[in-house]
Amino acid sequence: MNAAASVPAARAPVSHALAAVALALLLGLQPVSTDVMLPALPLLARELAAPMSAVQLTMAALILAFGIAQLVWGPVADRVGRRPVLLAGLALYTAASAGAALAADVGTLVAWRALQGVALAAAVVVARAMLRDLYEPHEGARVMALALSGLGLIAIASPTLGGWVAGAAGWRATLAVVGLAGAATLAFVVLRLPETIVQKNPQATAPGPLLAAWAGIARHRVFVAWALLTSCTYGGLFTILAGSSFVYMDRFGLGAGHYGLAMATGSLAYLGGTVVCRRWILRHGLSRSVRRAALFTLAGGLGTAAAALAGVESVWAYLLPQWLFCFGHGIHQPCGQAGAVGPFPRSAGAASALAGFVLAFTAFCIGQWLGVVLGADVRPYALTVAFWAAATTLVAWTLVRRLPEVPHR
Template identity: 60%
Template sequence: MSPAVVAVALALLMGLQPVTTDLYLPALPRLTRAFEASTAQSQLTMSALILAFGMGQLFWGPVADRFGRRPVLLLSLSLYTAASLGATLAPALAWLVLWRTVQGAALAAAVVCARAMVRDLYEPSEGAHVMSKGMSGLGLIAIASPMLGGTLAATLGWRAPLGAVAAIGAIALLFVARQLPESLAHRNPQALRLKPLAAAVREVLGHRTFRAWSALVACTYGGLFAILALSSFVYIEVLGLTPGQYGVALASGSVAYLLGTFFCRRWLLRHGLDGAVRRGAGFSLAGGLSMAGLALAGVQEVWAVLLPQWLYAFGHGIHQPCGQAGAVGPFPRMAGVASALNGFVLASTAFVVGLWVGHAMDGTTRPLGLVLGVFGIATATVGWTLVQRHGVPARARTA
């Protein structure tokens, strides 16, 4: 498989995650009013998706190890596109939550297969470099998604962004069908048998390197998910931005994330996995603490949310490719299982955050600031301790 095809595949498959979350966010307040729902009720459209996304990875990981990445992708992307169309046409909030749940379960397969594909083809250090390229592509998609969603919501109504998600899902399906070959050289016939599967799960969960990287990914994504879940209400209802302006604000955070992936590649070459994360942790901490401090001080201004968001997103652009490649690195023959468990930890953290933030909005920026502060501290702590001790073998460490 050519490097160009791998890079495009990673960007497109993993880019479905911000497409699924970011593109509809500018429409979320209007959707809430259209269904006469509370903020907590409308947040179920995000929380249910994330829960299904996490649980689905536990299923799709072993299936992808047994049958290969390509057939799983073809099936799941077909399901994703159909569920996206169902969400677009949903007549009630309960139906929208149901279709978003199916969307999340199908999305899980795309992300699991993308991460496992990197381990199929590359060793961990090279895999992190390739992953960062894919994450750069994801960053471009993440930049475009909220701006497109804001424009569509403002001009065509809240259903239009959901329709765009369905169209993008169909494009991803077409790319896989026409361009993406199988990356798994040797399928594992034991992957779905209960006893070997349980043994594989125990081996992965018992590995200190897996736990270190999974903790990092969960902490950094927990803060990012708080931004995704609360930012539309904060920017639009608290700070007074229009859906289009909010789309630009959220997209600017994706620009910072994209810059983070560029610096990730440079720091990987100079300092290795642990060195890159050690530097990125400072940005995570600065972003979280600055937003929390400004919110507690009562500064209710756009810049007081936007600048910390940029800092945190920059750090996330370093941690995410390193963490996802590092978590599956020790498991060349169980990449699907390791990828699934890593994704489940990430999604479970986001689900808990989603449940909390749905009830936390108080008409100020404080809930978002406080939760980002907590995850900024947690990310930096993991990056400066667990990752440095267990993230890479001692012989691979660099300054």
């Protein structure tokens, strides 16, 4: 064998700015896939005469497919490289969005949304793996926080744009917007993003080594702590995403446009969290940053529950705690996503996939739960947010607290 063939290829230079933009666009497809659709869910339910359980399934199917597909895309990206997986996934995402926009009934829509979730998984799992390709965990968390500031801007625009589009052109038009976002991200990857993996792993998809790698990752206490943190905080956020439109629009009478603006303010709070995260990481490190953020998370969850249990009939009573929760989420996510893949430089794709699967399975279960309990009573929604806020806080103050702190010079 040629000796040169055994030497890992040099990685193309990627600046912090380019990496942050790429991560923001790739990870931003997740809120685009969900948030743009949020104001359209009640409209969709009426036009397709779909029950609450079926409407929630349009979200839950996307999330479940997203979680399962990561278990495939992650190892494939470790074996063949990041760019091929991104190109295939983004092309499929764009096509699935078009199919969903043309769906004639809710069952067909659910199927297209599931395929959209499969494609979305490629973008998200590769984005997190790229972060480990390029940076050590502490530096990666700072770059991720910068990227999530960009994602925050996308998250602010998504429900606002979705509300305006849904009000002006109907729920199908919102899916057309989602497809355009996928096409634009695909063009960016084609034109600007190089391959980031230095050395591919030819055994990454072999069943024996793959199962052994997953078993080792799943037992690693650093992975367990950070993966549970990201799953719990996203559990609360997903409850807000999947349930708030029915609370704000059906219970309090907000129109699609005003609801989109309400959700955008939560995204603005999330953006503030990512900005604070970058500063706190430099000053306090990862573990202490998320422990501080848990105070905001817990206050947001308990505030939501208190409003519901007290019977307060005001949008503000739910919106203000939502801001607190979203602020904390903006700190938990960059720290958790970087921390979960940090110990696994040779299997970042597999680690990213496993963390993503846990998160997505959590969200799927929440979607099924909300499909059963959502109605005129706001207490199930509020208490679900509070549960996940408490769970996030517990993980931050116990499992994460026990981890060795990464130096943050």
